Amino acid sequence: MVGLAEQLRFPARPGRHALVWAFIERQTNLWKRYWAWEVVWLVYGVVNTLAVTLIANQVDQSSVGQSIDVSRLVLFLLIGTLVWAFLSAVLDDISLVISWERWEGTIEHTLMAPVERWLHLSGMVLFGIMHATVRTLIIFAIALPFFSVHLGQADWFAATVVLLVGSFSVAGLAIFAGILPMLYPERGQQMSMMIQAFVLLVSGVYYEVGVLPAWLRMFSYVSPATYILDGIRSAIIDGDSLIDVWQQLAALAAFGVVLIPGGLATFAAAERWAKKTGRLKRQG
Amino acid sequence: MGRDWVMTSSGEFQAAAIVSWAEAAARTSPPLRVTGVVKSFGGGFDPTRALPWRRNAKREVPRRVVDDVSFEIRRGEIFGVIGANGSGKSTLIRMISTLLLPDAGEVHVFGLDAVRDSMRVRSLINRVSADPSFFRTMTALENLLFFGRVYGLTPGEVKEKAPEILRRLGFEWERALEPMSHLSRGQQQKVAVARSFLTSPSLMLLDEPTTGLDPRSKRDVQGFVREVQRDHDASILLTTHDMEEAELLCDRIAFISGGRIVAEGTPLELRQKVAGGRPVEQIDMEDVFMELTGRSVEEDEIVEPVTVGA
Numbered sequence: 179m180v181g182l183a184e185q186l187r188f189p190a191r192p193g194r195h196a197l198v199w200a201f202i203e204r205q206t207n208l209w210k211r212y213w214a215w216e217v218v219w220l221v222y223g224v225v226n227t228l229a230v231t232l233i234a235n236q237v238d239q240s241s242v243g244q245s246i247d248v249s250r251l252v253l254f255l256l257i258g259t260l261v262w263a264f265l266s267a268v269l270d271d272i273s274l275v276i277s278w279e280r281w282e283g284t285i286e287h288t289l290m291a292p293v294e295r296w297l298h299l300s301g302m303v304l305f306g307i308m309h310a311t312v313r314t315l316i317i318f319a320i321a322l323p324f325f326s327v328h329l330g331q332a333d334w335f336a337a338t339v340v341l342l343v344g345s346f347s348v349a350g351l352a353i354f355a356g357i358l359p360m361l362y363p364e365r366g367q368q369m370s371m372m373i374q375a376f377v378l379l380v381s382g383v384y385y386e387v388g389v390l391p392a393w394l395r396m397f398s399y400v401s402p403a404t405y406i407l408d409g410i411r412s413a414i415i416d417g418d419s420l421i422d423v424w425q426q427l428a429a430l431a432a433f434g435v436v437l438i439p440g441g442l443a444t445f446a447a448a449e450r451w452a453k454k455t456g457r458l459k460r461q462g
Numbered sequence: 463m464g465r466d467w468v469m470t471s472s473g474e475f476q477a478a479a480i481v482s483w484a485e486a487a488a489r490t491s492p493p494l495r496v497t498g499v500v501k502s503f504g505g506g507f508d509p510t511r512a513l514p515w516r517r518n519a520k521r522e523v524p525r526r527v528v529d530d531v532s533f534e535i536r537r538g539e540i541f542g543v544i545g546a547n548g549s550g551k552s553t554l555i556r557m558i559s560t561l562l563l564p565d566a567g568e569v570h571v572f573g574l575d576a577v578r579d580s581m582r583v584r585s586l587i588n589r590v591s592a593d594p595s596f597f598r599t600m601t602a603l604e605n606l607l608f609f610g611r612v613y614g615l616t617p618g619e620v621k622e623k624a625p626e627i628l629r630r631l632g633f634e635w636e637r638a639l640e641p642m643s644h645l646s647r648g649q650q651q652k653v654a655v656a657r658s659f660l661t662s663p664s665l666m667l668l669d670e671p672t673t674g675l676d677p678r679s680k681r682d683v684q685g686f687v688r689e690v691q692r693d694h695d696a697s698i699l700l701t702t703h704d705m706e707e708a709e710l711l712c713d714r715i716a717f718i719s720g721g722r723i724v725a726e727g728t729p730l731e732l733r734q735k736v737a738g739g740r741p742v743e744q745i746d747m748e749d750v751f752m753e754l755t756g757r758s759v760e761e762d763e764i765v766e767p768v769t770v771g772a
């Protein structure tokens with residue numbers, strides 16, 4: 179039967195997984211269509227990983243490097259660049275939740291669909307994590323042969339758990355970043371990218387956070403990325419087990435518990451405000 | 463939310479009963495009741511005025527775009543809302559679609575409050591907007607699958623219903639497999655019409671559905687809307703700038719000017735209203751439009767303040 183409901187009909191609400199899946203499937207379709215951009219980010223990721231990690235080889239050849247453990251430095255930088263490739267992909271995918279709809283012009287049709295916002299965002303978060311995983315694994319596979327590193331001691335299980343738990347706390351942060359484009363249609367995306375740059379600075383991606391000036395060092399404590407990097411480095415470089423990295427895990431879990439509900443509540447409040455002031459869209 | 467209520471454990475049994483009570487109430491309520499709705503834009507709290515160089519910036523004046531609008535749509539009726547550009551039609555439709563919150567007044571869809579019960583209201587409505595708004599790189603089918611899914615349609619249901627609707631709108635189904643950006647604007651508009659009828663809404667909001675369509679396509683869409691209304695007892699809110707279309711489709715029409723409803727009635731009643739002694743046959747809807755909206759359009763021009771925040 180085609181057309182409108184013959185009488186008033188409350189449609190059966192689809193299961194939650196079907197709604198979450200709708201967003202994952204849509205993002206996958208978009209991702210396929212914008213494959214050229216994916217290639218750009220991959221090349222960029224590989225180049226960045228190589229460029230930064232090659233600094234360690236340079237240190238090896240110059241005299242200043244005599245007293246330091248170069249293969250440890252290689253691994254340190256390699257993990258930093260790869261984890262950052264992963265985290266920035268997650269941050270990008272989720273924080274674009276509103277901007278993307280604005281570019282495409284679909285924001286009103288998506289936001290008026292009978293889907294609770296947390297299910298919508300769950301779809302975006304899950305897609306972001308899967309997308310980031312695929313991209314990072316490819317970069318890893320391409321970059322690894324360039325370096326000789328010892329991975330025998332690594333506790334991959336602990337590293338994976340830290341990354342997974344960490345993804346969700348970063349997702350909470352990304353939801354906050356995604357709110358800005360809703361509040362500020364013209365400048366929100368720029369603000370959200372600057373937040374991302376700041377996280378890169380204070381989280382110890384390419385250096386120990388100890389080298390930061392004291393006033394910047396304070397911010398590293400409140401960035402979940404700091405604990406993710408720290409946890410993964412101890413698991414891979416020092417072979418720390420899950421039990422050894424419990425502090426990082428506890429910190430990340432605490433971030434998740436605060437940031438995710440906080441992000442969802444703030445998102446809902448921002449959406450209400452946008453609907454009050456007419457910021458979702460004005461033409462058409 | 464609906465699904466949460468209908469579960470089996472004893473605690474939730476009562477909740478299920480409440481839903482059916484709400485649904486029973488909804489069955490006796492009109493598809494749409496708008497009461498005293500007001501919406502202004504601009505002039506809100508502006509934190510940038512705290513900056514030293516913005517202290518003396520001109521204060522933005524709030525502008526009332528929808529001003530104390532009340533009307534009701536009866537079941538199975540096509541209700542037209544007509545007015546000049548910028549008279550507040552789309553703003554009104556956005557408030558019904560839960561995309562804008564009214565400053566004052568209430569919107570009830572089948573008795574459900576559009577603000578408090580927005581999730582259930584959303585599942586009962588759908589909307590065609592003047593611009594088609596799709597994911598441009600995705601195919602028409604992929605777009606329909608996504609927008610169907612979020613209303614609870616399975617891919618199977620979409621693939622069964624969409625070709626039929628599109629065929630009736632004069633759209634070749636094969637083209638649904640091309641990216642949206644390859645389609646002409648009119649073809650995109652047809653896909654937009656299909657997208658909203660696909661979900662079988664109980665109240666349909668059509669905001670200039672035929673703008674940008676050629677005369678034949680226009681007729682295809684109008685024919686489809688009429689057919690759906692006749693066969694399915696549909697309730698539809700329609701805005702249009704095409705007076706012929708308004709007269710052809712609408713059972714009743716409200717004229718809106720400067721955000722206020724200035725006249726309401728059947729097309730015949732409206733013609734009689736502005737006839738002023740002339741025979742009604744000599745009056746067409748365009749005359750009615752000029753008569754009912756002309757003066758206030760000029761007024762709007764004068765009242766319009768300079769600064770409007772985006």
Ligand SMILES: Nc1ncnc2c1ncn2[C@@H]1O[C@H](COP(=O)(O)OP(=O)(O)OP(=O)(O)O)[C@@H](O)[C@H]1O
Pocket residue numbers: 455456457458459460461462503504527545546547548549550551552553554770771772
């Ligand atoms: N989100 C918004 N923020 C600020 N002003 C807005 C917003 N949306 C609409 N307006 C203003 O409200 C007025 C009414 O706009 P609206 O889109 O409702 O008109 P309309 O009757 O649909 O016009 P048209 O026939 O051109 O589609 C316009 O002056 C417009 O600039």
Ligand SMILES: [Mg+2]
Pocket residue numbers: 462551552553592669
């Ligand atoms: Mg409009």
